[in-house]
Amino acid sequence: MIRIKDFCYWYPGQDQPALDGIDLEIPEGQFCGVVGPNGAGKSTLCYALSGFAPHFFHGTWEGELQVGKRDVPRSTLGELAGEIGLVFQNSFNQISGARFTVREEIAFGLENLGLKRKEIERRVEETLALIDLEALAERSPFALSGGQQQRVAIASILAMQPKLLVLDEPTSQLDPRGTQEVFKILDKLAGRGGTTVVLVEHKLEWLAAFADRVITFSQGRIVLDGSAKKILADEKLLKLGVGQTQFTQAAAAVQKKKFIPRSRPLPVTLKQAQKFFE
Amino acid sequence: MHGTLFVSGNSGLHRLHPLTKLALTFLFLVFAATLPNLLWLLAAFVILLVPMSAWGGLLRPFLRSCLVVITPFVISLSIIQGFFTPGETPLFHLAGFVLTGEGLLAGLTVASRILMALGGALLLMLSTRPDMLMLALTRSGLPGSLAYVVLTSIQIFPRFQERAQVILEAQQARGLEIKVNIFKRLRLLVPLMGPLVLSSIVDVEERAMALEARAFSRPGRKTSLLALADSPGQHLARWGLLLLMLALIGWSIWRAISS
Structure with a gap:
């Protein structure tokens, strides 16, 4: 699905690349988490995957970046819009402002794609049901909570039926309930098998519970890559400034006091932690 | 509807094509600029705008909005024009200034012109969703x-x-x-x-x-979830309204020249 080979990207006027020699393959339907300290290149990866780097930010690039059969840096944003969806952290800024109800907001992207009204109606209804927004369909997007607005933002992108959904810290401004709503949707999408999800996220407990794979970035490079459970238990994350899940931290502290043997692998999810402490 | 004056409904006025309502709004604007005096202006307001708002089930919000908007104009214009327009019919003396009948009439006439123009715009805003109006305008080339x-x-x-x-x-x-x-x-x-x-x-x-x-700048034709109902009759009516506007402007210019 995603094939990146020796990809580098420089923002305009910068000598240091924001992405430096990225090699990455992500198969279709995988739920892939991306972690790393601030300035590591996570957001730039999102922009590169969706074509905003270089098409929106300009700058220079080299290497290969393909999503499906689409050569992303050589395609226009208009061509990419229906195939690769990008969701940002600020839910308010993703509301178009040009539509008055949630239903019409979800239809906005489909209207821009020039789909027929019947098809727009069908996709909007399908997406409302998928994201569980039917009860809010006639409400103003501006009258919703942050979590609900983020769900509308995701729904608006999903209605365009992208093959790849890229999310840049979509839960950073949400409370635990809003975070749970977003993760449940992503789990449902990746679970259906069709949509590949790339999610930049600092809330490691949630990644541990839902992601198939975690990639760690530092200084524009991939430094760790593997299954979510393996990577999130890795002590190197602490040195990289990413941190660890609360479960891992608690277990590591107990292991340090030698109450539990060091041979036992550190937990990253609640279930694993329960087993660990039993 | 959030942030707008639109009052939802299914009246005949609501169902009119937004461009037909926009043409009516421009007609009322032309009325406001061309009708000769206060009597004509008030008559047009009562005979045209008030029944139209009632047809749309919008009489109360329409009259309330008109009152809120026009009252400051009536007061300020009556005072300014009343005291400072020369006239021969003194009505009231205040600190050496005289409120004249002619001045008061001039002030009320200007206020009624504003009422006529604003009334047309209010009727459009109360009965038309802004996105429907914009959709109609983009289909016309905006x-x-x-x-x-x-x-x-x-x-x-x-x-x-x-x-x-x-x-x-x-x-x-x-x-x-x-x-x-x-x-x-x-x-x-x-x-x-x-x-x-x-x-x-x-x-x-x-x-x-x-x-x-969300493909906003994607080239090519855009569609809409919203459906705009139009008819040959309305299309014809819009041309008729345009001709009426031109006739009124012509009549007004002829009157100005001949006087």
Whole structure:
């Protein structure tokens, strides 16, 4: 699905690349988490995957970046819009402002794609049901909570039926309930098998519970890559400034006091932690 | 509907094509500019605008909005024109100034012209969804980006007011005194406008990206979830209204020349 080979990207006027020699393959339907300290290149990866780097930010690039059969840096944003969806952290800024109800907001992207009204109606209804927004369909997007607005933002992108959904810290401004709503949707999408999800996220407990794979970035490079459970238990994350899940931290502290043997692998999810402490 | 005057309904007025209603609004504007005196203007308002608002089931919100908008004009124009327009019928003396009948009539005439023009615009806004109007205009050739700017300003402007309030409260929490005289209040705009403008600039970039992610600048034909009902009769009516407007303007020019 995603094939990146020796990809580098420089923002305009910068000598240091924001992405430096990225090699990455992500198969279709995988739920892939991306972690790393601030300035590591996570957001730039999102922009590169969706074509905003270089098409929106300009700058220079080299290497290969393909999503499906689409050569992303050589395609226009208009061509990419229906195939690769990008969701940002600020839910308010993703509301178009040009539509008055949630239903019409979800239809906005489909209207821009020039789909027929019947098809727009069908996709909007399908997406409302998928994201569980039917009860809010006639409400103003501006009258919703942050979590609900983020769900509308995701729904608006999903209605365009992208093959790849890229999310840049979509839960950073949400409370635990809003975070749970977003993760449940992503789990449902990746679970259906069709949509590949790339999610930049600092809330490691949630990644541990839902992601198939975690990639760690530092200084524009991939430094760790593997299954979510393996990577999130890795002590190197602490040195990289990413941190660890609360479960891992608690277990590591107990292991340090030698109450539990060091041979036992550190937990990253609640279930694993329960087993660990039993 | 959030941030608009639109009152939902299914009346004949609501169902009219937005361009037909826009043509009527322009006709009322032409009436406001060309009808010769107060009597004609008030008659047009009562015979045309009031029944139309009743047809749309909008009589109460229409009259209430007219009253709210026109009252300050009636008062200010009556005073200014009444005291400062020369006339031969004194009605009232105040501190050496004389309110004349001719001046009062001139003030009321200007106010009724404003009432006529505003009434037409109000009727359009009360009975037409802004996005429907913009859709009709874009289909008639208005650039989509311009329609977007109009629609977003309706909804996003109140959000900027909310943000300004949040910034103001944050500044107050840090000791900024706002209950001060007018000159000091003007100086308060600096700590308010700085964060407001800067945060808005940051927002613009993200908002532009969000629009691009939804194929906003994609070339090619755009469609709409909204359905616009039109008919040959309405199409003809719009041409008729245009001709009527031209005739009224011509009549007004002829009257001006002949007098």
